[in-house]
Amino acid sequence: MTTTTVDQPALPTESARRAPIEHLAIICSKGTLDMAYPGLILANAARMSGIDATLFFTFWGLDIVTKKTVDHLHVPTVGNPSMHIPTMVGGLPGMENLATTMMQKQLEKLDIPSVHELLEILSDSGAHLYACRMAMDMFKRTKEDLMPQVEDVISAMDFFEKAAGAQVLVI
Amino acid sequence: MLREYRGHQVTVNDEGFMTDATQWTPEIGEAIADEIGLMLTPEHWKVITFCREDAAREGQPPGVRRISKLSGVGTKELYALFPKGPGKLASRVAGLPKPHGCV
Numbered sequence A: 001m002t003t004t005t006v007d008q009p010a011l012p013t014e015s016a017r018r019a020p021i022e023h024l025a026i027i028c029s030k031g032t033l034d035m036a037y038p039g040l041i042l043a044n045a046a047r048m049s050g051i052d053a054t055l056f057f058t059f060w061g062l063d064i065v066t067k068k069t070v071d072h073l074h075v076p077t078v079g080n081p082s083m084h085i086p087t088m089v090g091g092l093p094g095m096e097n098l099a100t101t102m103m104q105k106q107l108e109k110l111d112i113p114s115v116h117e118l119l120e121i122l123s124d125s126g127a128h129l130y131a132c133r134m135a136m137d138m139f140k141r142t143k144e145d146l147m148p149q150v151e152d153v154i155s156a157m158d159f160f161e162k163a164a165g166a167q168v169l170v171i
Numbered sequence B: 001m002l003r004e005y006r007g008h009q010v011t012v013n014d015e016g017f018m019t020d021a022t023q024w025t026p027e028i029g030e031a032i033a034d035e036i037g038l039m040l041t042p043e044h045w046k047v048i049t050f051c052r053e054d055a056a057r058e059g060q061p062p063g064v065r066r067i068s069k070l071s072g073v074g075t076k077e078l079y080a081l082f083p084k085g086p087g088k089l090a091s092r093v094a095g096l097p098k099p100h101g102c103v
Helices: A033-048 A059-065 A095-109 A115-124 A133-138 A156-162 B026-035 B042-058 B064-070 B075-081 B086-093
Strands: A003-005 A023-028 A052-057 A128-132 A152-154 A167-170 B002-005 B008-011
Touching (some): A023 A033, A033 A095, A052 A156, A059 A133, A115 A128, A133 A152, B042 B064
Parallel strands (some): A023 A167
């Protein structure tokens, strides 16, 4: 033994007594910039901690992994109370672009990677990315329309097999 | 709390991260790696050396993205070197605190 604890070990903390999370499965169902980040950042944080991560992109969440839209996700200014501006103002031409540009600048300032780069990081980190077959049919997209980091187009039932043993999170 | 690595006493927190980076030596790094089941290769040392140098410059340990961008060891390779999570383990072996960032 090269390692010994020489004084009294501290009592295990509350988090140490509970079973650690080993697998996180995230269903990404929204395609706005503000809804894309939480899922991707959480999945990345999971991988950085040695937790398996599986992502399932469905409905509007498909935009996050679609080549044409991945670099053009928007912050919604209408119907979004967190913007703290009147809906009528949020609906004026250019408001959505302005809000999106402002958020992108802020993300850049904090050195937070773009959605595009996060997909690459996630794939390199060993996270698994899947697209929902039903949503693909609905939006008439093919596998070629998707970013190369998406491993496969699968059904919801397939997803639950991929998510075995996982904590499932819907965003 | 105190912990002994190969005859050297160091202070660690309840997650096993050293609390005083100046107590660290490469030998202690090897002992911490032993403890978490890692056999250190020259590639590990490239990462560990980068983390210590970067932390000394920046005042905080680097996150995974920073390591992958600046150390010359890419994301894929980092995860192969530290399969149980490079986010925490690179810092822990390097005798640094747990990184704060999410990337």
